[in-house]
Amino acid sequence: MIGICAQFTIQAGKNAEFEALLTEFVTTVKAKEPGATVYQLCKSAKAENDYFMLELYADQAALDAHGKTEHMAALVAKIGGFLAAPPKLTQGPAVF
Template sequence: MSFVIAVDFQIKPGRMAEFRKLIDDNARASVRDEPGCSRFDVCADRKDADRVLLYEIYDDRAAFDAHLKTRHFAVFNEASAPLVAAKTVCEYDLVCEGSAA
């Protein structure tokens, strides 16, 4: 069963461009470099320009734990901290994948 993380970020006003550079780099590196990461989406809120939602799918909890130990995550986590006003992290099990494949 796949492990899903959803992270809701409220970014400090005027800091979104900096945050997006950091999170986009982290997302791309996660999918490219981590065999256990199959999806890492960065979603912009249509009504709140300072809000971002991440949707990440890992093979299992161990793959997510490995993600937390990567260099690209450490760089993102440290550099983005002063840009974030609030953050909510939710963990899920993927129980039904509604893809056409």
């Protein structure tokens, strides 16, 4: 399994729109990508405009497939309008 934590800082006042966009995206991932075993958007308890996505993939093939989906391309095209800084990604193998 491969884990990813994607951290996002969004522009002030765009929380509701960002959450709506990501809710639709996460719902699609869960419905169409069986290899994405965990896919969950979380909001920071400390900073109003900080979010993180917890992702867990069955294997490298599932992660590669995720990056090639139409819904990922659509998200990439839209998400820039919400970001206050570039996303930060941490990736690595699951330990157990």
